[in-house]
Amino acid sequence: MLRDYLKNNRREVLAIAFFLLAFVAYLSTHPRGVSTYVLTIWANQATVLALVAMAQFFAVVVRGLDLSVGAVMALSNTLASHVVTGSGGEVAGGSILVLAVATGCGLINGAIIVYGRIQPIVATLATGSVFTGIALLLRPTPGGDIDATLADAMTYDVAGVPTALILLGGILLAIHIPFRRTGLGVAMYAIGSNEAGAVQSGVRVDATRLTAYAAAGLFAGLAGSFVGYVTFSGDANIGPSYTLNSLAAVVLGGVLLRGGAGTLLGAVVGAFILRTISALMFFSGLPPLAQPFFEGLILAIAIALGGADVFRLRNKLEVLER
């Protein structure tokens, strides 16, 4: 049972191990040591990236890619800074509006990819530019406000457990666990693994792919909202770094960019790894001007470790499938 899991998810397991290693290293270098405050700090920024990584996962699993996740984040973040304020009702309505718009962006991506038959990379590169532009219209410069009650509820802790982690845990329970048991989930994996086969098997390929990109939009929207909770404001320029990091995250988490393999949990772990690597810098005692290099170096090593997996393979043809 467990051995099967280890066998079928070795990349994911490797990622988890690497994360735990880095995380322990981080906590042990932290002068304050383990405490709710330190965990919450870490959890808040890790959650943002984890949500974007989830967004990226949905695009990748159907053998796609979404280079607009960052832009959708920016758009939903700037929109939130306008509408997620006021009375409780207004806040709730605003939050929903934000997620609806983000999902809409995902659907637009999906439509262009599915019906326009444009490669995901380029399609989302272009739509990303458009979404960023709209975000800039909403917030030419960073500003606005987010309802403090909601923001604090999201970014502090419940009984010593960071709310952010509870949120992530909830999402994983609700989606990761049942995903592989539902027609939708299996259909997404099948499309990523063998699209022609999926068609022949009677999978509604177009609808499924649209759903995947909509999900990507939705999670990017959640990420954008969460940035709002942390920063109490909207900023149109947050996109680019998150887009690229989301890719690094899913790969670190053992999700194969060729589609059809990997899990939501892996994506989250990948995001955790990335964030912990940066956090390690705080008290690493490395020379400040050398930190960016070491951050890149550790990232490269982490990625290479995942790649080193191929040296196990006896059959060079299997190697080529990576």
Add this chain to the structure above:
Amino acid sequence: ETYRPECFAPEPGTSTIQYDAKDGPYKLAFVNGFAGNDWRVQAIQSAKAWAARPENAGKIEEFKVVSVGNDATAQIAAIDNFIAAGYDGITFIAVNPTAFKGVISRAKRAGTVLVPFDNILDTDQVVQVNESQFALEGAKVDGVLDALKAAGKEPKKILEVRGLPGNSTDRDRSIAVHNALEPLGVEIVTVVGNWDTGTSQKVVADALATHGEFDGVISQHGTAGTINALLAAGHPTIPIGGDGENGVRLLMKEHGIPGVSAVYAPAMSAVALEAAVALLEGNELPQSVHLPIPTAVTADFVDGENMFTSLPKSFNLGVGYPECFEVFTPEELMGQSPDNQ
């Protein structure tokens, strides 16, 4: 009368801030955002140079610098981490001027002094150190207008080269230019140079090729590119209000281009630390400190003093504020190699 007004000059109409004195030595941190450009690297160097000076070293128990990239959440996390680790003073270049409400309150609770500089916050809760973006760009405009007057010319058509879109610094500087020139009925052509020499050079070249000749140029940053474009186009020499990069002054000097080079000085990172320490020692400071803007007109450029043929063109000449402390020598800055921190 606040502490050392000659250095910590108040922005007109600003309030003052004072905390209970704390015993040193202090744990200080500088949380930078993006590291990948020369200005930021120099800001880090200045901070470390300041901390290395004997008169300051004694007051400091620990000094950390981190760069977190263009991500407000990461910067907030970094600051929180230092607060959690019991640091006394934290300076930072804000990635986003409105993102730090939560941090400020947490810092208050923990008794940590925050001093934002360069990209400052839209808040009156903490002491902020900066050059006034309005004054900075205003100085450039004045320099250009003076040069035009000296040449007995009327400003009719001015080229404005803006910076990176989507942040308040770029916005404020542009507003300053328009406020100063529009009343004079000047036609302003605006291009976006992203504070980047190469980009400025391209967009200015295009502007010259399509809009024809100008009477003067105001460039936020990357002015060297702007000048290159003018020279390449064989445009008649016109006054320029440009940034404080070494290369800009070298070019203006070499080609006898009139105008002013106003420095947005990376050394303000050191002043911010100075302010943090002053506050920890219980001194009263203006909530918004406006540093004197180091400017120089072409005629006053002197090699080895405010212009260095021996240094890189991308070197920012803001090596210090004499009103605050003895300016850093380039060697002092360069001496801060990552190996001997």
Add this chain to the structure above:
Amino acid sequence: MMGFAKRHADPLIPLIGCVLLIGFGALFFPKFLTATYLLQQVQIAAFLGVIATGAMVVILLGQIDLSIPWTLGGAAIISTAMAASGHTALEVLAIPAGLGFGLLVGVINGVGVAVFRIPAMVWTLSVNAMLLGLAVINTGGFNPKGEASGLMIAVATKTTLGIPNAALLWLAYGAGVLWLFRRTTFGRALFAIGNSEKASFLSGVNTTRVIFAAFALAGFSSALGGLLLAGYANQAYQSMGDPYLLPAIAAVVIGGTSILGGRGSYAGTVAGTLFVTLLTSVLSVFQIDPAWRQILFGAIIVAMLLTQRRRIM
């Protein structure tokens, strides 16, 4: 025959786009039609064109190179530093060293992709991050005075018989790449691998070496672009490469090269480069608000890709 038709239709749509842009611009600024402006665009396009050439080679493999920005910047920093060092030996080696740096980065990219089988998109991303780190260390540590060499300046900014040298260099470089594509083992293998690495491998193609060579060529192109830009701005500075990554990729795909690899024509990339350059210029000259600039840029690219699709299907 079909292949032939395709190859020659690739550049068509971007070229039509160029004509439309110039025509539109000329309505408001007659100067758009002057040789000065047009040659200037060709000169500026040359920088992007050289970089896009490298991007295309990697994209033909079905990969992508995100290390362009700091490969470009690093090469520029190295060359300008050596050119201004004052030692004749170093000055002579300035340009080769910069280009060599590009090759080296390319080979490092190749190792990750060909040996570790890491998706280029992520591996080159982390390589780029490391290069940024090195540049920061360099600027903080030694940061020698930089100066573009006379040759770099001459190639980047001067003209021959009225034609910008940069454009001539681009022409020559493109011709060389075209020869590689059409006439050499490398070229044939590149397209084959882009279509099916497995089948190519089983046909006895030395796929590893081809991938290495492709990334090396890409790194070289980025470095060459970096030297041109250093010559153009007569200096090197950090993050000078950032404005070239996405435009380079856009130029390649607008030119009809399949992002999946294995299909594309160099003529298309050239046309795509000209189009992207003109579009950027027009948006700038018309003083379009940055927000709208982003929106228009994205919308126009989608439109172009949709038309490209129609043609291919």
Add this chain to the structure above:
Amino acid sequence: MSAFVAMKGVSKLYGATKALTGVDFACEPGQIHAVLGENGAGKSTLMKLMSGVIQPTEGVIELNGTPVTLPSPRAAQAAGIVCMFQELSLAADLSVGENILLGAPGTGWGFLPRGRLARARKLLDRIGGEAIALGARIEALTLGERQQVEIVKALMRAPKLLILDEATSALTSTIVDKVFDVLRELKAQGVAILFISHRFHEVEAIADRVSVFRSGQHIDSFAAGSRSQAQIIDLMIGQPMDELFPPRNAGDIGDEVLKVEGLRLPGGFEDINLTARHGEIVGIGGLDGQGQGKFLQALFGIMKGVQGRIEVNGVPRSITSPRDAASAGIAFVPEDRKTEGLIPNMSIGENLQLSALSRFRGGLIGRGNGIDPAAYDALIAELELKFAGLDAPVSSLSGGNQQKVALIKWLALAPDCLLLLDPTRGIDVKTKAQIYRLMRRLSAQGMAVVLLSTDYDELVNLCDRVLVFYNGQIARSLSGDALTPEAVVAASMGVADAA
């Protein structure tokens, strides 16, 4: 009895190629209907039309007498038409169970009816797939096992019309028999079955009715057994055909070309010795996954960690990559032509040139290889390649013609030793005969030919010597009179029969 699905004057054009022209065709419930024809005759096209993968250019499809359009496989399956495609429809990253449930009628986006898997298990066991775990990933299965899963997947969809397009091409005779039992059962339940195969003994064993297609046209339909094999073949190829298997070499077996000593791959195969001489065709048999495939791949430098000694023409060679193998004069025609042998969306011409790349001189920047184009033309002529033009994509060729391209691209290099993995799978008799004749000629001219096959017919009748693999080792080496179908089958089951 009335037809379940009927086609009236159906045509399908791919640009210029007429895949099908004016076809009238019907299949009835409770009947197993074999469809025969050369490669490119249009069989798969017909099936794809019935199962909603493609739409007819002309004509109508009737379901129980009423015209229908089948926009998608999903729609066809809803109507009870289930097809087991020549190109498998399995997702390699998913488990057997997930694949079986994937997109099945009645399943939506909600939770999958895992209850059905119990029945899938039974079916798998019935067709000899006891070894296939429902939890196993497809990528871990052999081609044969995948076909078994594909069959179960089709059966699970409760078809009214079941289409098997070369569904048994990679299955060994014992398993095929088990599949046939199941088919007969379905027939008894009134299911209509369409059966495509290039193996006559299979058709004879199962078909009630036979239809013959030639170059896109429906030539004739008749009750099985009402025509002799020879007559049927004549119908298929439109002219009388000479002997399927060419006569063996008169004897002059020459000196060793390929010599393998103590080759072993941990976890793959143990201590394999093999010699292939001038003028002989060495057959390699055995059930799926007994190590024979890995062995040939190892010879071609695809496997890592191979130990042992390989000599070509007396020269010891260390072969660590296909490139080494190629320069050692070894050629390799892989099992899966679509993804390994060829590059489907590149042109025929480019595909032919592919192997030549391994011979380019001067490394990456070299140009021009030693091969003159005439070599290609000759082979194209000899194998009668059916193609529109060298610029047409290989994907536009039918299975058989694709295989010819995969052969020619290597033969043009005039290798010393030719390794073939099931080269005639899904290949019609005429093409088979051409390939057999070619192999004979080549071996007579001094090329060592090693042929891995799942079709004992060709092992017995074509090869001079057959090595049968059983769990990683050579169970028996059969030749001369000992080389009989019974012996091959017995050996491949590990049975040491008296002989």
